[in-house]
Amino acid sequence: MRLIFTSLVSHGHLYPLLPLAAAARDAGHEVVFATGDDMLTVVEKAGLAVESAGLGMHEAMASVLGPGVRPNASDGPPESFYPVIGQVFGNVLPRRFVADLTPLLERFRPDLVVYESGNAGGAIAARLAGVPAIGHGFGRFSPGGITDAIHGRLAEFAAEVGFEGVYLPSFGDPVVDICPESVQEPDFVAEANRIPLRPVGWAEPGDLPAGVVGRDKSRPLIYLTLGTAFGDEDVVKRAIGGLARLDGDVILAAGPTVDPAALGELPGNVRVEVWVPQVDLLPHVDLVVHHGGSGTTLGAFGAGLPQLVLPQGADQFTNAEAVVTAGVGRRLTGADVVEDVIFEQARKLLTDETVLGAARKLADEVAAMPSPAEVAQRLPEFAG
Template identity: 85%
Template sequence: MRLIFTSLVSHGHLYPLLPLAVAARDAGHDVLFATGDDMRPVVEKAGLASESAGFGMREAFAAFFGPDASPPRASNGAPEEFYPVIGQVFGNVLPRRFLADLTPLLERHRPDLVVYESGNAGGAIAARLAGVPAIGHGFGRVSPGEVIDVINGRLAEFATEVGFEGAALHSYGDPVVDICPESVQSPDFLAGANRIPLRPVGWAEPGDLPPGVVGRDKSRPLIYLTLGTAFGDEDVLKRAIGGLARIDADVIVAAGPTVDPAQLGNVPANVRVEAWVPQAELLPHVDLVVHHGGSGTTLGAFGAGLPQLVLPQGADQFTNAEAVVAAGVGAQLIGGAIVEDAIHEQARTLLADEGVLGAARKLGDEVAAMPSPAEVAQRLPEFAG
């Protein structure tokens, strides 16, 4: 069976699809992954064929803010100020470009099934207009809210323009591979989705764990701090490092591509700063995750059965943080509350809270019971029609 996978051009949207794409290839299917040039090297390191489709977030936002644009973040102003721009980018600019690029690709390759990442409306629309069976693939918890409503308004206008009716972000009338455990998924999504559960399997490029992680003294907690690949903030990281370093624990910091580790200055002896770590391999060794609330890190911590302190910076991170708190597996600090003392107190409390630790382990068991990528790959032919 010929399959085309397609995702938006970012780690957070691409990585969740790779386990199923690799499992489909291993099951004997002919798999092609269509995404932007910036992410194609990641796809090819996974051993998958790739073709260029779409462009990245920076190029999309540059249409409104100029060539030095970055995705809006909480620290740059009230989130609702950016809703019109976010709506236009995700509801028009990105789907328009992906539709233009995927239409000839579908004609050339004539796949039996398209697997599109749920945030990539252009993938869903291109498949429908080409008459190719398709299924969605989620990248995390579905986050309803005002910004999604704004995106859907713009998307409905674009979809009508190109002859596609009924488009809405995360819901295009197709079955959806859902990597979020049911107990923390959006009830509204669960009520209306044709859901294909899939265990969230962390994906990371091969790499060595920082020295001292394997074989460490487990009587001393290990805390992992990251703000992800898109919303890294030097000041927030400095405050978090200051608060966490005061705990009798070791701290590993992944600065990510948006923060130069050198800009964090001299750090305490119990803190180690890395530009990047293989997160999926690190999490089983960790006792607490302090992070931005990105879907990959949130789900990774769910699967590892870990408590979380979430410091949301933008996008769906705020609703992910709310879901962490509602599930009883962590806490959140927002905006002006993200200060060193509060981070210290919340992290210290989470490391010792048996109720939170028990809830986190229970959620980890739920994730472990979800179908594996290999099991879901065996089902893909039934969706090809």
């Protein structure tokens, strides 16, 4: 069977598809992964054939906001960015992906398209080409708010190209769902044709920071990250200030948006890395303090870790809500994102047996979900 996988051009949207794409290849299917130029090297490291399609997130944002401008959580309430998000994800990106995928579908003639759920252009291109398709989620589906903003702009574009029945997030297609059912959005669970898949995680090959393996486990290890898109130096500084007061060690993954040199002199128990292989690091960690990105949230679910979430934008606020609702962590926003509160909440999370028990229970639920190899065996069912 011939398969095209396609995702938006970001780590958070791309990484969740790689385990299933690799498993499909290992099962003997011919697999091509279509995404933007910025991510092609990443996909090739997973051993997959690649095709260029789509537009990078920063380029798409710049086409709406202007060069060098990006939404920031400190600039206003999340809803103030909904029109921008709606235009980017409901018009700019789908339009470009349809344009790029249409000739690829004609040339490759796949039996099935697996499109990442944020990539509406993948769904539309497949439907217009008459190719069976399924969605692939990257986390918890978010009702209202951002979804409504995207839907409004997407409906306009879909009507323009003759695509009927716009319905987010699945367009009526089956959806590979990597979010544990207990924390998935209830209406989505009730209405969608879900294909559960364990969120096993994926990271580019690389070594763990020195001292992580074989460390003194009497001291907790806290992993701090604000991801690859919404890093805020001021928030990171406040988080470092609070976490450094704990009797433990802190590893910060600065990512591409936080300059380690701008953080100044750091406490002795804080180490900064530009990048870490997160999926390999999490089993060694005692607490994750993060932005609420889907990859980090689900990774912590699978590792059975408590979470302190400092949401910065996009779906991070609903992910933070899911963490709190599941009883596996806390959320801080606005005026609460200060050193004293971060210290106090982190201290409690490291020792709260109720939270730790809930995190272990959620990890058991993740472990019981079908593996990528098992789901890959089912893919011919959806090729029609």
